[in-house]
Amino acid sequence: MSDISRQKIKHQTGQYELLVGQGLLADIAKYLDSIGATGPIGIITNNTVNELYGATLRDSLKAAGLVTRTILIPDGEAYKTLASAEQVISALIAQGMERSGTIITLGGGVTTDLGGFVASILFRGVKLVHIPTTLLAMVDAAVGGKTGVNHSSGKNLIGSFYQPDLVLMDIDTLSSLDLRDRISGYAEMFKMGAIRDKEYLQFLFSNMDELLNSKPGDKLVKGISRSCALKAQIVEADEKEADLRRILNFGHTLGHALETTLGYGEIRHGEAVILGMYGAGWLSNQVGQLSNEEWEKLADMLGKIPLQLSLETVDPVAIEQATRLDKKVANSQLHFVLLKKIGEAHIQAGIPVLMIKLAVETLKNVWKDNT
Numbered sequence: 001m002s003d004i005s006r007q008k009i010k011h012q013t014g015q016y017e018l019l020v021g022q023g024l025l026a027d028i029a030k031y032l033d034s035i036g037a038t039g040p041i042g043i044i045t046n047n048t049v050n051e052l053y054g055a056t057l058r059d060s061l062k063a064a065g066l067v068t069r070t071i072l073i074p075d076g077e078a079y080k081t082l083a084s085a086e087q088v089i090s091a092l093i094a095q096g097m098e099r100s101g102t103i104i105t106l107g108g109g110v111t112t113d114l115g116g117f118v119a120s121i122l123f124r125g126v127k128l129v130h131i132p133t134t135l136l137a138m139v140d141a142a143v144g145g146k147t148g149v150n151h152s153s154g155k156n157l158i159g160s161f162y163q164p165d166l167v168l169m170d171i172d173t174l175s176s177l178d179l180r181d182r183i184s185g186y187a188e189m190f191k192m193g194a195i196r197d198k199e200y201l202q203f204l205f206s207n208m209d210e211l212l213n214s215k216p217g218d219k220l221v222k223g224i225s226r227s228c229a230l231k232a233q234i235v236e237a238d239e240k241e242a243d244l245r246r247i248l249n250f251g252h253t254l255g256h257a258l259e260t261t262l263g264y265g266e267i268r269h270g271e272a273v274i275l276g277m278y279g280a281g282w283l284s285n286q287v288g289q290l291s292n293e294e295w296e297k298l299a300d301m302l303g304k305i306p307l308q309l310s311l312e313t314v315d316p317v318a319i320e321q322a323t324r325l326d327k328k329v330a331n332s333q334l335h336f337v338l339l340k341k342i343g344e345a346h347i348q349a350g351i352p353v354l355m356i357k358l359a360v361e362t363l364k365n366v367w368k369d370n371t
């Protein structure tokens with residue numbers, strides 16, 4: 001059994017505890033006690049995760065004498081909507097949820113985003129506990145306080161900043177995750193290393209196989225908790241994304257354009273971010289910021305992540321056009337998160353959108369066909 005990592009995450013109005021370790025689901029009642037969660041508990045999850053881990057969670061809460069209701073949402077990004085949020089709220093109210101109650105989200109980023117949003121608006125805010133069960137939700141969605149749902153005009157257009165009271169990451173739940181979802185989470189950890197901590201990036205690279213296999217142990221705990229700590233530092237300094245927090249978008253400008261062009265079902269968010277980081281690293285080197293030596297190192301690390309996709313059908317012109325629609329574009333120039341060094345990122349204005357096409361052509365040469 002690995003050690004449990006416990007850290008306090010500070011935010012504008014207080015702090016909460018974030019735990020990473022094994023066997024936490026079965027022990028949840030103990031941790032809920034520490035935040036005074038005694039009222040009705042509403043568990044928001046989906047069918048897939050409920051079948052895998054719902055019973056363990058409920059049994060533990062029941063043994064501690066806590067009353068629970070489980071609200072199931074259908075599985076998939078398509079259900080991260082205002083309509084789903086309203087249905088969840090109606091079900092919670094119908095089942096006796098009270099102002100003093102607690103919402104527990106159990107699932108991936110779709111569930112933590114939707115459930116966090118519901119917690120922020122129901123009775124003007126109830127206690128919130130996140131139990132993320134994908135690697136991406138652990139290192140990204142469940143930390144930072146952004147909640148939200150999609151709108152037909154775009155992703156995450158409706159939402160709130162709402163900090164949880166507790167976050168529990170039980171690494172045992174990762175064993176049932178498929179490889180592409182693990183790679184997607186690894187990408188966000190890699191990003192944190194690339195923008196803030198070179199030594200951590202080296203750790204992630206040296207232990208890539210173990211981390212991608214989600215082998216329970218101290219390395220997985222360290223990989224996840226360090227990434228959360230690095231994100232939390234940035235969020236603490238800039239909770240509402242006025243400035244510094246924007247460096248978290250490293251790899252995301254090109255990544256989003258690839259997701260839009262290829263279609264959300266075709267490429268996982270994190271896979272697109274890996275390609276986006278390659279493009280952003282290449283650009284950083286082209287504009288004379290990242291040294292050749294560091295660029296080669298970064299490119300080598302990214303190239304060794306076992307992405308299972310082919311970029312053969314990707315059209316660099318279509319990606320360039322998708323980028324032009326990005327809100328960061330003005331006068332055909334773009335704000336881009338670039339690296340000065342590995343571990344040091346900044347926002348660079350004035351990058352010509354034309355460079356995007358060249359970056360995509362470079363990507364296509366590297367990822368000809370990995371399927």
Ligand SMILES: NC(=O)c1ccc[n+]([C@@H]2O[C@H](COP(=O)([O-])OP(=O)(O)OC[C@H]3O[C@@H](n4cnc5c(N)ncnc54)[C@H](O)[C@@H]3O)[C@@H](O)[C@H]2O)c1
Nearest residue numbers: 048075108109110111133134136137140141146173176177
């Ligand atoms: N709030 C934020 O700051 C933030 C940051 C990053 C991403 N997000 C959001 O997160 C979402 C993506 O998250 P995701 O990749 O976790 O997607 P997801 O929630 O759709 O989960 C991916 C799939 O894995 C399944 N699953 C979850 N846990 C599992 C487990 N332990 N074993 C087996 N299957 C499991 C889910 O049912 C789903 O089918 C997007 O909506 C994105 O916008 C939010």
